[in-house]
Amino acid sequence: MSVRVGILGATGAVGQRFIQLLDDHPTFELAALTASDESAGKPYREAAKWRVDTPIPVDVAETTVRRTEPDAVPDDIDLLFSSLPSSVAVDVEEDFARDGYVISSNSSNDRLAEDVPLTIPEINPDHLDLIEVQRDERGWDGALVKNPNCSTITMIPPLAALDEAFGLDRINVSTLQAVSGAGYSGVTSMEILDNAIPHIGGEEDKMETESRKLLGDFDGAEIEWHDADVAASCNRIPTLDGHLENAFVDLDDDPEVSDVADAMREFPGVDLPSAPNQLIHVFEDPERPQPRMDRMRGQGMQICVGGVQSTENGVKFNCLAHNTVRGAAGASLLNGELLHENGYL
Numbered sequence: 001m002s003v004r005v006g007i008l009g010a011t012g013a014v015g016q017r018f019i020q021l022l023d024d025h026p027t028f029e030l031a032a033l034t035a036s037d038e039s040a041g042k043p044y045r046e047a048a049k050w051r052v053d054t055p056i057p058v059d060v061a062e063t064t065v066r067r068t069e070p071d072a073v074p075d076d077i078d079l080l081f082s083s084l085p086s087s088v089a090v091d092v093e094e095d096f097a098r099d100g101y102v103i104s105s106n107s108s109n110d111r112l113a114e115d116v117p118l119t120i121p122e123i124n125p126d127h128l129d130l131i132e133v134q135r136d137e138r139g140w141d142g143a144l145v146k147n148p149n150c151s152t153i154t155m156i157p158p159l160a161a162l163d164e165a166f167g168l169d170r171i172n173v174s175t176l177q178a179v180s181g182a183g184y185s186g187v188t189s190m191e192i193l194d195n196a197i198p199h200i201g202g203e204e205d206k207m208e209t210e211s212r213k214l215l216g217d218f219d220g221a222e223i224e225w226h227d228a229d230v231a232a233s234c235n236r237i238p239t240l241d242g243h244l245e246n247a248f249v250d251l252d253d254d255p256e257v258s259d260v261a262d263a264m265r266e267f268p269g270v271d272l273p274s275a276p277n278q279l280i281h282v283f284e285d286p287e288r289p290q291p292r293m294d295r296m297r298g299q300g301m302q303i304c305v306g307g308v309q310s311t312e313n314g315v316k317f318n319c320l321a322h323n324t325v326r327g328a329a330g331a332s333l334l335n336g337e338l339l340h341e342n343g344y345l
């Protein structure tokens with residue numbers, strides 16, 4: 001039986017990716033699209049400036065956009081994906097959850113809240129049960145689940161593989177982030193062409209905190225964050241999609257490089273419709289991964305690693321993920337599939 005889903009903020013950059021990824025989904029049937037009051041009442045093709053590299057699905061093009069409030073969305077929607085600006089999502093998502101809706105959100109508000117699961121299905125699926133705590137504390141019938149920031153999600157799978165096999169102590173990471181992460185109008189061409197910008201507001205703090213929550217332990221009541229030190233430096237470069245990162249990791253053990261690569265390659269995936277067959281692809285070629293060549297591996301859902309080398313206290317490596325697929329809409333979609341598999345819908 002199909003699951004009826006909706007998208008909050010469906011006309012935006014991430015909303016459009018949701019529509020693309022939900023087209024022909026085996027379980028989820030797209031049944032409601034919302035946006036701001038300016039878009040509400042218009043057919044989607046008129047409200048949204050479509051910029052994704054596949055055509056708007058025909059039925060979506062003619063769908064009337066709704067207001068973003070619980071009364072405007074049908075009661076029989078089982079799951080809402082949220083790609084609202086976080087300043088809007090912070091109140092709106094709670095209104096929907098209070099009204100009984102389950103929300104899988106990409107927006108950055110509440111990611112660190114003690115009773116909000118921040119999940120990547122392959123890494124910490126058990127954290128999803130924090131929903132029970134959330135429902136007890138907030139008296140909600142619905143639920144709010146988050147995926148991490150796009151730069152954070154890029155490095156977490158290889159770090160989780162290292163932690164499990166050798167123990168993480170300290171992480172230093174530097175990013176080379178694509179312009180799509182800032183949204184269509186986020187960085188002007190005059191700012192970014194022939195250039196690099198060594199600051200992305202709030203991004204370093206997100207990488208340093210969300211990573212420790214994601215890698216933490218859930219005891220059924222609360223999450224104990226991982227105690228590794230994480231330091232991040234974030235940079236914008238003129239690629240379109242795909243965040244590349246250089247990580248330097250101190251480990252508790254002293255493994256061979258080949259064992260590090262094996263631990264990453266063998267890190268298990270999950271059996272969900274949008275998950276890649278293999279979570280981490282490790283390149284031997286030191287010139288890979290590259291954003292243009294590798295961001296679409298596994299339909300944009302695989303994490304690519306390369307340049308694995310030993311250092312005095314551990315290893316260094318490069319990693320890459322598609323920031324608007326694995327780092328945004330695809331991450332929320334996978335969490336939606338996890339919610340479904342775990343009986344939360």
Ligand SMILES: NC(=O)C1=CN([C@@H]2O[C@H](COP(=O)(O)OP(=O)(O)OC[C@H]3O[C@@H](n4cnc5c(N)ncnc54)[C@H](OP(=O)(O)O)[C@@H]3O)[C@@H](O)[C@H]2O)C=CC1
Pocket residue numbers: 008009010011012013014015034035036037038039040047068083084085086088106107108150180181182183184323324327328
């Ligand atoms: N761009 C990216 O690659 C990434 C973005 N994110 C995060 O995802 C979220 C969405 O980003 P993005 O898609 O780029 O943003 P956009 O600005 O492209 O889209 C925002 C969406 O929210 C709607 N919206 C705006 N204001 C309101 C309001 N007051 N009430 C109801 N709906 C409203 C817009 O509708 P309308 O069209 O009518 O204005 C639109 O549908 C943000 O939190 C962002 O930080 C995360 C990772 C990557």
Ligand SMILES: N[C@@H](CC(=O)OP(=O)(O)O)C(=O)O
Pocket residue numbers: 106107108148149150151177178180181182200203206323
């Ligand atoms: N800040 C990220 C994109 C983003 O919006 O992240 P978040 O989901 O944490 O708001 C980037 O510029 O690449």
